[in-house]
Amino acid sequence: MNEFWIQTGIIAASIFAAVFGAIWLLRRWLRRGEIAAPLPDTPDFPAAERSSPSPSTEELRRRIERVRGVENRLERSRQRIEERREELDRKLLEVAQLTPAQAREALVENLRAEADEYLEQVRHELFDIPEHKLEERAKLTLLAAMQRIATRPLSEQTSTTLPIPNEEMKGRIIGREGRNIRTFESVTGVSLLIDETPDTVLLSGFDPVRREIARQTLAALIEDGRIHPASIEEKYEQASGEMDKTITTLGEESLRRLHLSRVHPEIVSLLGKLHFRHSNNQNTLQHSEEVGFLCSLLAAEIGFDPELAKRAGLFHDLGKAIGQEFEGSHAAAAAKVLRHHGECEEVVNAVAASHGEVAAESPYAGLVMLADSVSAARPGARADSSNGYIQRVRSLENLGRAFEGVRDCYALQAGREIRVIVDPDQLGDAEARVLALKLRSRIEAELHYPSTIKVTVIRESRYSEVAT
Numbered sequence: 001m002n003e004f005w006i007q008t009g010i011i012a013a014s015i016f017a018a019v020f021g022a023i024w025l026l027r028r029w030l031r032r033g034e035i036a037a038p039l040p041d042t043p044d045f046p047a048a049e050r051s052s053p054s055p056s057t058e059e060l061r062r063r064i065e066r067v068r069g070v071e072n073r074l075e076r077s078r079q080r081i082e083e084r085r086e087e088l089d090r091k092l093l094e095v096a097q098l099t100p101a102q103a104r105e106a107l108v109e110n111l112r113a114e115a116d117e118y119l120e121q122v123r124h125e126l127f128d129i130p131e132h133k134l135e136e137r138a139k140l141t142l143l144a145a146m147q148r149i150a151t152r153p154l155s156e157q158t159s160t161t162l163p164i165p166n167e168e169m170k171g172r173i174i175g176r177e178g179r180n181i182r183t184f185e186s187v188t189g190v191s192l193l194i195d196e197t198p199d200t201v202l203l204s205g206f207d208p209v210r211r212e213i214a215r216q217t218l219a220a221l222i223e224d225g226r227i228h229p230a231s232i233e234e235k236y237e238q239a240s241g242e243m244d245k246t247i248t249t250l251g252e253e254s255l256r257r258l259h260l261s262r263v264h265p266e267i268v269s270l271l272g273k274l275h276f277r278h279s280n281n282q283n284t285l286q287h288s289e290e291v292g293f294l295c296s297l298l299a300a301e302i303g304f305d306p307e308l309a310k311r312a313g314l315f316h317d318l319g320k321a322i323g324q325e326f327e328g329s330h331a332a333a334a335a336k337v338l339r340h341h342g343e344c345e346e347v348v349n350a351v352a353a354s355h356g357e358v359a360a361e362s363p364y365a366g367l368v369m370l371a372d373s374v375s376a377a378r379p380g381a382r383a384d385s386s387n388g389y390i391q392r393v394r395s396l397e398n399l400g401r402a403f404e405g406v407r408d409c410y411a412l413q414a415g416r417e418i419r420v421i422v423d424p425d426q427l428g429d430a431e432a433r434v435l436a437l438k439l440r441s442r443i444e445a446e447l448h449y450p451s452t453i454k455v456t457v458i459r460e461s462r463y464s465e466v467a468t
Contacts, residue, residue, distance in 0.1 A: 141302065163199055163200055172227050174194065179229065180227055180228065187232055188213060189207070191204040217236045217239040220235040248268060248272055249272070250275045254272075254289055258292050264342070272285075284317055287317065291314070294375060295309035295310055312350035312364045315338060316368050317330065319332070329355065329357060393411045393415045400420045405431070406420055407423050409421070432459040
């Protein structure tokens with residue numbers, strides 16, 4: 001009984017395996033396309049060149065045919081669009097009465113006009129800031145820098161006189177037949193003037209460093225009491241050595257106050273010599289330090305390098321301590337020395353352009369000019385004599401009255417502003433504007449002034465009637 005069921009199971013399994021295998025073979029046969037219908041004759045696949053085409057070749061042929069059909073339809077559509085466009089262009093040219101070249105030029109002009117209008121709008125949004133806002137911003141920047149500067153309003157006065165203990169000392173200074181005074185003037189290069197002024201002698205010389213050495217030499221001779229040609233030469237050598245040390249010390253102290261380094265020793269010596277030079281009673285070294293501080297603060301306010309600005313401001317008047325071996329103005333001489341000793345081009349150009357003698361190549365030149373004007377124009381910075389002030393004001397007013405059509409002219413604010421009143425019957429608005437430009441040019445060419453002068457031309461017309 002068990003053997004019967006075993007044989008039955010084996011037979012059933014065999015039948016199941018045979019049926020499954022037949023189904024798998026049939027599916028594989030169908031998938032390969034071996035039962036597909038025969039292909040018709042085509043130009044691409046003629047019957048003479050094929051005996052039994054494979055299914056993969058047939059599929060490829062059908063795809064090629066579809067692609068070619070799509071390409072043909074696209075080409076026909078493109079040709080129809082091109083013909084339609086040419087037809088529309090002809091009709092447009094007939095209506096506009098333009099040639100193709102004229103139409104193309106008109107299109108370019110329209111595009112350029114639209115682009116210009118857009119650029120003008122962008123420029124207006126970005127750059128057209130109202131003038132009062134610009135002035136307010138500039139004043140705030142200057143105030144932020146100036147309020148951080150604390151300097152003495154008056155600098156020390158230049159002194160070329162030396163007190164002596166008594167009148168007898170004058171005779172000893174002159175010496176027998178004037179030999180002492182001749183030796184002194186020959187050694188020091190400074191004139192020694194002795195007159196009836198009690199207990200005082202006067203030293204006169206163009207070089208302030210030489211004058212200071214002569215003053216120290218004479219002071220040492222008076223203190224020693226022995227005045228003769230040999231002692232004059234000895235004291236002069238001692239004073240010259242002490243002056244060299246003093247000049248170096250003054251230059252190094254100035255650099256320490258401004259926290260600057262990497263400066264050539266010759267430039268340090270020139271800085272020290274500026275201590276003995278004055279411009280309108282303003283000490284040049286103190287002025288240079290103040291300009292350096294202002295340049296640094298202004299540069300920090302507007303986003304530039306404060307150290308470069310500080311170096312340019314400190315060195316801008318360095319040429320005033322340079323001798324005649326360098327030709328040109330003091331700004332040009334200073335630029336040559338700075339370039340020779342390895343200063344960067346931004347500093348060199350800022351110093352050379354500080355008085356407008358060369359073109360500014362960096363914003364630091366403008367900072368130096370601005371800081372220089374602020375330092376010189378602040379109240380009490382420079383002391384002018386009353387005669388010089390009156391003469392400058394009169395010259396300014398006479399310069400304004402020299403123009404035709406000017407009714408009157410007034411100098412205001414210590415000569416820093418001039419107001420010109422013109423006759424409205426002789427000059428119109430445009431002519432009044434031209435007058436302001438001409439007057440500014442003549443002031444710049446003919447007058448010397450420490451800061452700036454504002455020119456204002458006033459043209460006023462009044463009309464009145466009386467109603468009865």
